[in-house]
Amino acid sequence: MKKTVKTRFAPSPTGDLHIGSLRTALFEYLFAKHNGGEFLLRIEDTDQTRYKEGSTEVIFEGLKWAGLDYDNKDNIIFQSKRTEIYQKFAAQLVEQDDAYYCFCSAERLEKMREEQIARKVAPKYDRHCLNLSKEEIGEKLKAGEPHVIRMKISEHISPPFEGGVSRRDKGVVNETNNHPAPIVVGAPLLRKEGIITFHDLIRGQVSFNLKEIDDQILIKSDGFPTYHLANVIDDHESEITHVIRAEDWLSSTPKHLILYKALGWDAPEFGHLSLILAPDKSKLSKRHGATSVLEFKKLGYLPEALINYIALLGWNPGTEQEIFSLKDLEKEFSLEKVQKAGAIFDINKLDWMNGEYIKKMDLDKLVDLCLPFLKACPERSPEYSGRVEGPRGTWEDKKYLKKIISLEQPRLNKLSDIAEATAYFFTEPQYEKELLKWRKADLKDAKEKLEFLIEKLSEIPNEDWNKNNLEAFIKELISIGKLETGNVLWPLRVALTGREKSPSPFEVAEVLGKEESLGRIKKAVEKI
Ligand code: GLU
DSSP states (O other): OOOOOEEEEOOOOSSSOBHHHHHHHHHHHHHHHHTTOEEEEEEOOOOTTTOOTTHHHHHHHHHHHHTOOOSOGGGOEEGGGOHHHHHHHHHHHHHTTSEEEEOOOHHHHHHHHHHHHHTTOOOOOOOGGGGOOHHHHHHHHHTTOOOEEEEOOOGGGOSSOBSSGGGGGGTOOOGGGGSOOOOOTTSOTTOOOOEEEEEETTTEEEEEEGGGOOOOEEEOTTSOBOHHHHHHHHHHHTTOOEEEEEGGGGGGHHHHHHHHHHHTOOOOEEEEEOOEEOTTSSBOOGGGSOOBHHHHHHTTOOHHHHHHHHHTTTBOOSSSOOOOOHHHHHHHOOGGGBOSSOEEOOHHHHHHHHHHHHHHSOHHHHHHHHHHHHHTSGGGOSSOOOOSSSOOOOTTOHHHHHHHHHHHGGGOSSGGGHHHHTHHHHSOOOOOGGGGOOTTOOHHHHHHHHHHHHHHHTTSOGGGOSHHHHHHHHHHHHHHTTOOHHHHHHHHHHHHHSOSSOSOHHHHHHHHOHHHHHHHHHHHHHHO
8 A cells, every 4th residue: 555645844943944944844845745645844852952942933933924834733743852762762772782882971082083083084983882891881871971872883784775665666776786795794893884875866876885974873961862863763653754855964864774774664765955055156044145934024025935936946847937836836846856956046036036926916915914014114103204295194094005005016026125115105205306307408497397297287186186197188298398208207207206216107196196296396396
């Protein structure tokens, strides 16, 4: 019977939820959903020294905001609550001779490291404590000497070795056949020989030389497990079928496979995602800008857009299509189309994509989402002001906000841009009078046109003051007077907005209303 696909996101609460972690979570989620499976969340909080207050909440909030819903919500694993379980399995491994006690002091280990570095060899535990007799170990334990438990990487587990039992069905070539290594059971344990090979779902066949693998600590001196032991036990107990994680963990996988084997368990399949890179091809980090998920939220990115964008960081749909909803992604996603090369994070592309989502958004929803960004802007708080004349708006005046925001909707890339983009609707525009000049025209000409507009526009009854009438009316004035369009529309727009770029003066004038618009044009004339 085919097993239900199960993936898990297993973050450590050590700070922010990084955008790279969200992409890992997304790919795990998509793989599970695409295969009708389950996506679980597990909090890997065994490292007390790296734990950061509040970071578990940040993980929950980030996933919720991004819309990545996980299964089995009432049973999220917190590893810090399972110490006894890990210790039980560690004891079993010691019993089986697949792990051993190590009593080396920090000073000894440091000295050993220094010597190894001086000899230009990669630092690794020298297996000093493997020489201890059973009696010596017993005495030390009895005396309460501080100790750790280390896994014993030894040749009896290799060759032949295949990660992920199901690989055999798929006929993956076992590379260890090409590197025959002696199986010397009971031979001096100081030798680690052989190659460990597994099939990575993204990278294909990956091999590690056992010699390169350290005798990893499984239980630390504080009794807590290391990542490796807890990770393997929990993936097994949760019946995880596919481990999809960042490439940083690739070198841990042989250790994990050895643990699965030692514990007599089938290993899941593994896929390691390449890193997200900055445009300069270095690892994406804070110095490149926002990296944490909640920071993107604060900057006014929409979760749908961020998810869509990061899905394309490493996954190639194989078509020209770029806009994908989460549901689309669930349908289309496959690991075969995930690339091995690192993906470059391009903030401009994300901005563009966010803009696409904003354009399509329901206006009422957009207004609600923009409101906090407007309110956060000091000049518009607590109530907006800055009208030349007439009543002041209030935040409750959604009708006015709707008009303003609808004008900016096609041009907005991030929600946080809304305060700056719409500033002139809230406060009287500030600009240099030189801006009123259109190309070769001078200020005298601008003044003349604006005065002419004040005179003519005053004739329009209040109820006819809308963009279509204004456009038709002003264009007719231009044509009758044989005027140049820019000579009229440019100073008009600047008088209304104080900007070089903005929506059309007709749209702006409609939203500002007759009184306010004429007031601003008069102010411009006074300026000159
Ligand atoms: N706790 C690890 C992390 O924060 C999980 C790695 C894994 O998925 O095995 O990335």
